Amino acid sequence: MQKHSVDVAILGAGTAGLAAYRAAIAKTPNVVLIDGGPLGTTCARVGCMPSKLLIAAAEAAFHSRHSAVFGVQNLQTLVDGKAVMARVQAERDRFVGFVLRSMNEIPAEHKITAYAQFLDNHHLLLDNGDQIEAKSIVIATGSHPFIPAIFHGVGSRLLTNENLFDLPDLPKKMAVFGPGVIGLELGQALHRLGVDVKVFGVSGSFAVIKDPKIKDYALTQFSSEFYLDIHTKILSVTEHSEGVIIEHRNLQGDFVAESFEYLLVATGRRANVNKLALANTNLELNHSGIPIFNEFTLQCGNSNIFIAGDANHEKPLLHEAADEGKIAGNNAAVFPNIKLHKRRAALGIVFTDPQIAQVGMNLDQVKHQHGSCFAVGEVSFEDQGRSRVMAVNKGLLRIYAEQGTGVFLGAEMMGPGAEHMGHLLSWAAQQKMTIAQMLEMPFYHPVIEEGIRTALRDANAKLRIGSVNDCSDAFVVVDS
Numbered sequence: 001m002q003k004h005s006v007d008v009a010i011l012g013a014g015t016a017g018l019a020a021y022r023a024a025i026a027k028t029p030n031v032v033l034i035d036g037g038p039l040g041t042t043c044a045r046v047g048c049m050p051s052k053l054l055i056a057a058a059e060a061a062f063h064s065r066h067s068a069v070f071g072v073q074n075l076q077t078l079v080d081g082k083a084v085m086a087r088v089q090a091e092r093d094r095f096v097g098f099v100l101r102s103m104n105e106i107p108a109e110h111k112i113t114a115y116a117q118f119l120d121n122h123h124l125l126l127d128n129g130d131q132i133e134a135k136s137i138v139i140a141t142g143s144h145p146f147i148p149a150i151f152h153g154v155g156s157r158l159l160t161n162e163n164l165f166d167l168p169d170l171p172k173k174m175a176v177f178g179p180g181v182i183g184l185e186l187g188q189a190l191h192r193l194g195v196d197v198k199v200f201g202v203s204g205s206f207a208v209i210k211d212p213k214i215k216d217y218a219l220t221q222f223s224s225e226f227y228l229d230i231h232t233k234i235l236s237v238t239e240h241s242e243g244v245i246i247e248h249r250n251l252q253g254d255f256v257a258e259s260f261e262y263l264l265v266a267t268g269r270r271a272n273v274n275k276l277a278l279a280n281t282n283l284e285l286n287h288s289g290i291p292i293f294n295e296f297t298l299q300c301g302n303s304n305i306f307i308a309g310d311a312n313h314e315k316p317l318l319h320e321a322a323d324e325g326k327i328a329g330n331n332a333a334v335f336p337n338i339k340l341h342k343r344r345a346a347l348g349i350v351f352t353d354p355q356i357a358q359v360g361m362n363l364d365q366v367k368h369q370h371g372s373c374f375a376v377g378e379v380s381f382e383d384q385g386r387s388r389v390m391a392v393n394k395g396l397l398r399i400y401a402e403q404g405t406g407v408f409l410g411a412e413m414m415g416p417g418a419e420h421m422g423h424l425l426s427w428a429a430q431q432k433m434t435i436a437q438m439l440e441m442p443f444y445h446p447v448i449e450e451g452i453r454t455a456l457r458d459a460n461a462k463l464r465i466g467s468v469n470d471c472s473d474a475f476v477v478v479d480s
């Protein structure tokens, strides 16, 4: 057994952990990065990148099949499942290779291949028997797929994002559980690649959409393309030699026993904190066992321990993990002289078609903070010029603005190019722009962004600009 004494120990060499390492090493040379592997980051190995590669293939298949609207006939679209998966895997491995190469540049004495758990606030036990004494510690251990108990009897026919992308060929028939971001993205992509897909949810939640109008619109769109039931009553799930039989009540309420080649379980993710022996620390934990922390310092309570990325479960997105790692690494290195760091405006994107974007405050947060003292501007993309030109005219954007000041609070949309519109809107949210200031910005013609202008004009017309305190009920215009 070896004992190491360091200024900063970082648990996890994913996106957050690597960012924490880079920030900490800039302040002190005595840093260690601990990870038992597999290395290469969730994003590159089994997350953002392979999922977007599969979606890119699905988009190619879809456009090939749907060009007739332009008078362009493509009589036969063939999807070669083996070639699709081979490209996903080759490009994924390339992305992972970049991460591994950048890790090779980290000096060997700063890296330990092991899993760690806490002995107390300053001491870690590694699964290779070594111990670390650290002045401060960053938890950046990521998250894992949550598998509900009903699926526990399923073995090799159960897929998650951890093994889906390793399939040598596309399956014929797949049940996707969880119409959240991951399930919806992958479910639609597999459907467009010719897999017979059914997407099931049980709780009624859907792709993290909070605005009921956007949710209704999106549900109608996706349901018209593939089987989607967000309130499924699942009766049983049984594996057999060829796949899995799912007994459920279908959308009409009828009993159905249906066989699928595979199950893809995308029913949420859980922070990797349960194996860290956090009970040995003095950290206060929330109901999920995650240390309570400050989002501007990433410090857990007043302790020497910081938590970043998916491990804190607050904003499980790649750019947030990178930001949080940097903040946590910085503060761990200068502890106890830590600083509050600025956070970016919220931005979330779902890579379905049409895409979904959430910017700034969502409708629940707007209502929580502003009561009914806000206006909603809206645009449908069904008659939007550029969207019609390109035959992608499906979508709805809703923009929220504060009564009294006209400050842009947030937006939710499903529509063409939402990944780009979401960025524009999030930049405006971060700049705390008013609707009037946003309308002063240039809009080219004809572009999809002209849709944003229509929604802004609608919001502007509904705004009563004056003192924020003037926002009495009689004065408010809220679009339900």
Ligand SMILES: Cc1cc2nc3c(=O)[nH]c(=O)nc-3n(C[C@H](O)[C@H](O)[C@H](O)COP(=O)(O)OP(=O)(O)OC[C@H]3O[C@@H](n4cnc5c(N)ncnc54)[C@H](O)[C@@H]3O)c2cc1C
Pocket (backbone or CB within 6 Å): 011, 012, 013, 014, 015, 016, 017, 034, 035, 036, 037, 038, 039, 040, 041, 042, 043, 046, 047, 048, 049, 051, 114, 115, 116, 117, 140, 141, 142, 143, 161, 182, 272, 275, 276, 308, 309, 310, 311, 315, 316, 317, 318, 319, 321
């Ligand atoms: C299918 C899918 C698609 C996604 N798509 C997107 C997207 O399009 N855009 C987006 O922004 N985000 C996306 N995400 C989310 C994004 O991938 C994550 O938010 C991000 O990768 C989290 O990074 P992290 O550093 O917190 O965790 P990770 O990259 O998972 O790193 C955690 C590391 O900790 C290590 N570890 C665990 N326990 C221990 C321990 N006890 N001791 C030492 N090391 C340990 C692990 O081995 C791992 O290397 C997607 C996620 C999934 C699953």
